[in-house]
Amino acid sequence: MPRDGSATRERILETAERLVIDNGFAATSVDRVIAESHSSKGSFFHHFASKNDLARALVERYAAADVAHLHAALEHARAATDDPAKRVVAFLSYFENDADAIMSAQSSCLYVSILTERDLVLDGTSGQIEEAVVAWRDGFAELLRAALPGRTPAGVDIDVDALSDHVFVTFEGAFLLCRSTGDSGHMHRQLTVLRHLMEALLGAVAATPPRRRRAGTPSRH
Amino acid sequence: MPRDGSATRERILETAERLVIDNGFAATSVDRVIAESHSSKGSFFHHFASKNDLARALVERYAAADVAHLHAALEHARAATDDPAKRVVAFLSYFENDADAIMSAQSSCLYVSILTERDLVLDGTSGQIEEAVVAWRDGFAELLRAALPGRTPAGVDIDVDALSDHVFVTFEGAFLLCRSTGDSGHMHRQLTVLRHLMEALLGAVAATPPRRRRAGTPSRH
DNA sequence: CTTGTATCAGACTGTTTGGTCTGATACAAA
DNA sequence: TTTGTATCAGACCAAACAGTCTGATACAAG
Numbered sequence: 001m002p003r004d005g006s007a008t009r010e011r012i013l014e015t016a017e018r019l020v021i022d023n024g025f026a027a028t029s030v031d032r033v034i035a036e037s038h039s040s041k042g043s044f045f046h047h048f049a050s051k052n053d054l055a056r057a058l059v060e061r062y063a064a065a066d067v068a069h070l071h072a073a074l075e076h077a078r079a080a081t082d083d084p085a086k087r088v089v090a091f092l093s094y095f096e097n098d099a100d101a102i103m104s105a106q107s108s109c110l111y112v113s114i115l116t117e118r119d120l121v122l123d124g125t126s127g128q129i130e131e132a133v134v135a136w137r138d139g140f141a142e143l144l145r146a147a148l149p150g151r152t153p154a155g156v157d158i159d160v161d162a163l164s165d166h167v168f169v170t171f172e173g174a175f176l177l178c179r180s181t182g183d184s185g186h187m188h189r190q191l192t193v194l195r196h197l198m199e200a201l202l203g204a205v206a207a208t209p210p211r212r213r214r215a216g217t218p219s220r221h
Numbered sequence: 222m223p224r225d226g227s228a229t230r231e232r233i234l235e236t237a238e239r240l241v242i243d244n245g246f247a248a249t250s251v252d253r254v255i256a257e258s259h260s261s262k263g264s265f266f267h268h269f270a271s272k273n274d275l276a277r278a279l280v281e282r283y284a285a286a287d288v289a290h291l292h293a294a295l296e297h298a299r300a301a302t303d304d305p306a307k308r309v310v311a312f313l314s315y316f317e318n319d320a321d322a323i324m325s326a327q328s329s330c331l332y333v334s335i336l337t338e339r340d341l342v343l344d345g346t347s348g349q350i351e352e353a354v355v356a357w358r359d360g361f362a363e364l365l366r367a368a369l370p371g372r373t374p375a376g377v378d379i380d381v382d383a384l385s386d387h388v389f390v391t392f393e394g395a396f397l398l399c400r401s402t403g404d405s406g407h408m409h410r411q412l413t414v415l416r417h418l419m420e421a422l423l424g425a426v427a428a429t430p431p432r433r434r435r436a437g438t439p440s441r442h
Numbered sequence: 443c444t445t446g447t448a449t450c451a452g453a454c455t456g457t458t459t460g461g462t463c464t465g466a467t468a469c470a471a472a
Numbered sequence: 473t474t475t476g477t478a479t480c481a482g483a484c485c486a487a488a489c490a491g492t493c494t495g496a497t498a499c500a501a502g
Contacts, residue, residue, distance in 0.1 A: 008449080024337045027247035030490060040451045041491085047449090051490065113337050115400045116245045116329070129401050158417060162410035165398060166418075169411055172397045173390030179336045180350050189383035190390055196379060197387075197418040200425040229479080251460060261481045262461085268479090272460065444502085451496075458489070466481075472474080 009047040012037045017058055020113050021106055025055055025120060052123055055114060059125040062110040063132040074139050084146035085202045091143055092167070092195040099188035107184075109175045133168055140164040148205055158201075170194045230268040233258045238279055241334050242327055246276055246341060273344055276335060280346040283331040284353040295360050305367035306423045312364055313388070313416040320409035328405075330396045354389055361385040369426055379422075391415045 015037035019028045030051055034044050048054045077091035095102075111129055114120060121129075141164035148158060174190035236258035240249045251272055255265050269275045298312035316323075332350055335341060342350075362385035369379060395411035 022339050024245055024247055026245055027338055027340065029488075031488080042452070042493095043450050045491070108337070111401065112333065112397060115397055116334050116337050117248050118243050118400075119248065121400070126401070133398065133401050159410055159414070162407075162414050163417075165407065166391075166394075166411060166414050169391060169394030169398055170387075171394070173387075173392070173394030176333060176336055176393045177354065177386060177390055179339075179342070180332065180347070180354050186383075186386065189380055190387060193380065193383050193387050196384075197422055200422040201418055203425055204421040250458075252458080263463095263482070264480050266461070446501085447499090449498080453494090455492075459487080462485075463483090468479080469477090471476080
């Protein structure tokens, strides 16, 4: 009894997302997605041209929600304070507070499942994941640059992009740590560690003897 | 012409490791492993009871090499200096120097490929990965505890185990970052970031006004 | 009512899969 | 030489797989 239309598509996507995150994409058969979403072959291949097209749709959906989550955290941080360093901490605390909710909603990250299958990655889903990665890098790097105007106390240049990427890295690594031990509490603890480390770095920069910004510090380039 | 014996087994393992890391375990067929290792069905199922048995053997091999790598870094750090803080940095620098070699030898980490397939994880390979994770945690935590005798300057207790896990987390997250962008240089940059962050934390602790160690600091427990 | 279209159901198909089975080959021990 | 065993080769099989096809149902437009 076909009634509503695209609600079926959404039901298939939700079921498939869970199965792919839990078991991987190649290990998730179309038949099982159909069975667990109470759909049918005809329905599935009406909404998706192929199994790979499902992967594309899954990544599109997931990446959109992911980037939305990022922007929510950025807005939260900007609204919380005007102090650049405190904004950085507020940004990280936002995810720290969300950690347990994230882990109860999903056992791992879809990116992990998709990125492990290189064939799919080359098919066009890769671009969407990379766009999300770049969004995270740029979004947090903007906060970081405001809080890290100069050099670290040790006189070492910090690669702000790489430092910003470390948030993404911590998320993905923590997802794997949770899975390898079966303890989803690692996500919260790793985000706490990330905040502590970042606070230490910001504290070290703040404690640096005031150098003149944008002045004649000997450049290496 | 059967000549040497277990060299075939090793050839199959090497081929399978590469294929599984590149494409995932479920997406790697036994037929392809056979073809690319110039072996045969009879040979494969003589050395491995099933495809899952191959997974078990792969993880066993990989985890052993992984833990050996850890112990090499620990010995390097202990031999390098007696200063606890410098030992921590030496440990991290060891991997930083190895980053490019690691990435040219393998495009990602076998753990990622195995952990994404939950069915396999429950089969018995999971224990070996978890043992490796615990080895990393305990190994680095010992160095950390020597260098972090007290509290951080902010008066916040650091979870040393979680801080130690962050090395594993950084590795796994960096592997995924490399894959999502196709840039293997991220591994080196992320390990550099990890070292910078850890140095800042150690510096912050060192700059803490000298509290009496093991004395009557108000305990929370 | 008629027609068109979007949605769905499920039987069906050709291919790929993990795994089995029958032998063949090399070699060591007797 | 004879026997036994470890190793390998590849034909073969049943199950699972992604994808196709025919048709049914609902509903909106005319």
